[in-house]
Amino acid sequence: MTGLLIAEQILNGVQLGIMLFLMAAGLTLIFGIMDFVNLTHGSLYMLGGFFGAQSIAWLTALTGWTDVWPLTVVFTLGVLLGVLITVALGAVLEFSIFRRLYVGSHLDHVLATFGLLLFFNEFAKILFGSEPMDVPKPPSLITPIELVPGMTYSSYRLAITAVGIAVAIGLYLLISRTRIGMLIRAGASNREMVGGLGMNINRLYTLVFALGAGLAALAGVMTTPLTSVQVGIGEEIMILTFVVIVIGGIGSIRGAFFASILIGVIDTMGRFLLPMFLGYTAGPAVAAMAIYLAMACVLFFRPSGLFAAGRG
């Protein structure tokens, strides 16, 4: 019986890890290519969740559909709409504010994006209220499915894990097989040279930022049916994403992938197992610290992460 529970928790951990990867992939590219510290990545996750939730609510009311498959279509369209709005917002942000900051120091980045994050939190509060916003799961994904005889698992979690993996593969193909991906890789290793060779480096920056915003929004809106979306939710996942990037090595997508799964599983298993072994006072405390302790261990031996990209 415990074996099945553990297997379920591992699947949950992988699901969290995949969501973390969607966040980390964009953020690590932005670090790697623009050398830009972006604290608003969590805000994009939160706003993506809000935009998606709002879109789904609107579309449901607009169409008035109640059947299983039409509602699933509405859900999918709502997710896409939420992602698209966030992508547009990301591009506008990059174009209007961030571009002026690349020349500044990391400290400038931190302060300006911190100010922007405070603004987005209030913006979301004014627009969507400070109460958590719920989104029902698409009706086709409500009933758990039986993976192996005797073990059922949430079909929704399984579905978003699959979507996340598909996006990860797509990202891999985009970066390793296409011309844009080649430019992104070139930008990550030497951006002055890419500009010097006559590429439009500004357009590349906007593109990378929009891509990152879209991935963050996708993670945000897909997680909403599980946890509901509220102001401040983006910051927690952003700090987790920082931990992932630091462990994986800044600028490395491969590192981000392994570190995401690692952190997702450690976090989930820690919350599940540690209270059983350490009791209900010490257990949760140690579990809350587990991923940071893992980070400390990795950094003590590999100060620039497991898969550090070419430059420090």
Add this chain to the structure above:
Amino acid sequence: MAPRSFLFGAQKFDLRHAIMLAGFAVLLIVPLFGDAYLVRIASRIVVLSMVAVSLDILLGYGGLISFGHAMFLGSGGYVVGVLAFFGVENGFVAYPAAILLSVTLAALVGLIVLRTVGVYFIMITLAFAQMLYYLANAIRIGEDYGGDEGLPLSRRSPLFGILNFDDPAVFHYFALAVLLAILFVSYKLVHSRFGRVIEACRDNERRAKSLGYDTFRYRLVAFMISGGIAGLAGAMHMNLQKFVSPDELHWIISGDLLIMVIVGGANSLIGPIIGTSVFVLLEEGISNYTEHWMAIFGPLLILVVLFGRRGIYGLIRPRGEGGGEGR
């Protein structure tokens, strides 16, 4: 360069000194108005200034962007709270214990975070502060205390039997005296040989290393000193509010502290105090009009970064004077 002494230096009296003196005069006479609300704001400015000054030692002089300084605000506060819970109220025990634990924490955290530089350092200090935030949330003392409920303080840590710290004015003057002492020590520190080495590590680590300085060790000591001062400030903050909760450790507080230092002007020790005053007054001022004060403050901050990079103190500092850019 002419030797500069504490507060006035060898140069002639200028605008900067006038503003500083006026500021301290205001903090000095606020309690005389007898308005408890004003005294509270003034005391908040004084106590948070201590943390801002400690962060400036790291940030302005050491070039280390610590995004986790709230952890020391919390560690100092929790030491006072836990000691009081177990019946130890004496300030002569509580304050040194707060400093000691914060220095120890800084040493442990510093051993790991100082192995990294740049963006890594920013993110890792943030992550460690967040770890302590969750720890403070998870650990409960007894049935009713700790966790997200926080710890109360029934009375402010007494120091000498005669001083009645429950009078806000008395506590305010005590805090002001502590701030002046911290300023004096910090001033001596950053203008000592040690301070020069720290600045050298910031400006060119490789050169400092090749001159034979163990830059890691110097930075670790600076981190511990900064953590100790911030821990003392945390203990004062706990005494001021008579309450400590995980909110003290929240990463937004760490960000606020960075803002105070930068907006005021890093690498100056006085700048952070100006920054803290502006921050607290703005917070009180705007939040009287709207609960969404962050919606106004956030964009203000972006404008400051884009257009006013030397901070307020940089604007009033005579041209061509003062240390590096602090980054």
